[in-house]
Amino acid sequence: MQLWNTYSKEELEQKLREAGHEFVTVSFYKYHQIPNPQIFRDYLYQLLDNLKVVGRIYVATEGINAQISVPTNNFNRFKDDLYSVDFLNGVRLNVAVEEEGAEFPFLKLKVKVRNKILADGLNDETFDVTNIGKHLKAEEFNELTSDPNTILIDFRNHYEHEVGHFDGAILPDVDTFRESLPLIEDTYLKGNEDKNIVMYCTGGIRCEKASAWFKHRGFKNVHQLEGGIIKYANECKEKGLANKFIGKNFVFDERRGERVSDDVIAHCHQCGAPADVHTNCANEACHLLFIQCDECKAKYENCCSNECKEVTHFSLEEQKAMRKGLQNSNKIFKKGRVDHLLAKLNQEKEVSFKH
Numbered sequence: 001m002q003l004w005n006t007y008s009k010e011e012l013e014q015k016l017r018e019a020g021h022e023f024v025t026v027s028f029y030k031y032h033q034i035p036n037p038q039i040f041r042d043y044l045y046q047l048l049d050n051l052k053v054v055g056r057i058y059v060a061t062e063g064i065n066a067q068i069s070v071p072t073n074n075f076n077r078f079k080d081d082l083y084s085v086d087f088l089n090g091v092r093l094n095v096a097v098e099e100e101g102a103e104f105p106f107l108k109l110k111v112k113v114r115n116k117i118l119a120d121g122l123n124d125e126t127f128d129v130t131n132i133g134k135h136l137k138a139e140e141f142n143e144l145t146s147d148p149n150t151i152l153i154d155f156r157n158h159y160e161h162e163v164g165h166f167d168g169a170i171l172p173d174v175d176t177f178r179e180s181l182p183l184i185e186d187t188y189l190k191g192n193e194d195k196n197i198v199m200y201c202t203g204g205i206r207c208e209k210a211s212a213w214f215k216h217r218g219f220k221n222v223h224q225l226e227g228g229i230i231k232y233a234n235e236c237k238e239k240g241l242a243n244k245f246i247g248k249n250f251v252f253d254e255r256r257g258e259r260v261s262d263d264v265i266a267h268c269h270q271c272g273a274p275a276d277v278h279t280n281c282a283n284e285a286c287h288l289l290f291i292q293c294d295e296c297k298a299k300y301e302n303c304c305s306n307e308c309k310e311v312t313h314f315s316l317e318e319q320k321a322m323r324k325g326l327q328n329s330n331k332i333f334k335k336g337r338v339d340h341l342l343a344k345l346n347q348e349k350e351v352s353f354k355h
């Protein structure tokens with residue numbers, strides 16, 4: 001039996017359209033010791049493939065991390081089947097905020113075995129990732145973060161908090177989670193061992209590991225926002241709580257962001273006008289992820305520069321020939337940290353000037 005599939009993007013989209021399912025986009029994670037991830041991976045693939053679930057799942061000896069779309073009709077069966085797995089019984093499912101976006105956030109089911117579910121760069125045998133900090137519900141989070149002595153830390157990367165973050169949060173300028181652990185400890189936490197520390201991220205997976213790590217490092221009052229921004233936004237809506245998140249919640253699927261408040265806090269990386277829509281440069285050889293306003297989108301034809309725009313005017317074959325031999329540098333999340341995005345560079349200069 002083949003436990004993966006081999007269709008093209010177009011074929012997959014067509015198949016999903018024909019199936020006519022409506023999907024619910026769900027994410028969940030669980031830190032748990034899984035002695036044999038490969039066996040669990042195969043089991044899970046069959047279970048979810050049966051239910052026509054699509055999306056991407058990582059399994060590792062430290063746990064599972066999933067972002068998937070579940071056909072609405074199969075949702076209850078999905079929940080039952082998932083909860084039938086012992087350590088996943090009752091696991092919190094983050095349901096994405098409704099918004100029009102990509103037709104299908106995911107096209108097929110990918111279940112992969114990884115070294116870790118979240119790369120952390122840590123190499124400490126005595127660190128127990130399941131010994132986590134205190135979980136805060138939205139209400140508790142609002143209360144604790146209204147205390148000026150609380151240290152509130154955004155545990156996401158710069159391109160994420162650029163478009164949205166909690167009011168008053170520390171926004172570390174990092175590209176990766178692995179980079180953020182030592183940087184945050186040295187810059188913001190040292191000397192504050194007894195203060196209340198609150199962290200948050202998109203769905204909780206990053207600050208859960210971080211909270212366990214900082215407990216391990218001797219910080220006593222470590223808290224995390226339970227379920228991350230996704231659950232917080234839902235909870236505030238449901239319970240009519242004050243929403244302290246401003247802007248958009250960046251997400252990694254094709255939607256790139258869920259609007260939480262109407263504020264547009266970021267700027268176009270090309271002209272500096274207010275904008276918070278992330279886009280990938282249309283030149284396949286570039287693919288840079290950056291923020292672009294509608295005007296620049298038209299002017300640059302979805303590209304990050306005139307050079308890239310010119311490239312897209314060649315035929316696909318010609319573009320392929322031009323790329324030949326060039327390393328496809330993985331810089332798409334460099335968020336406009338390239339010389340030609342002038343508005344972006346100027347913003348960063350202003351920021352560092354203020355500090």
Ligand SMILES: [Zn+2]
Nearest residue numbers: 268271293296
């Ligand atoms: Zn612009």
Ligand SMILES: [Zn+2]
Nearest residue numbers: 281286304308
């Ligand atoms: Zn480009």
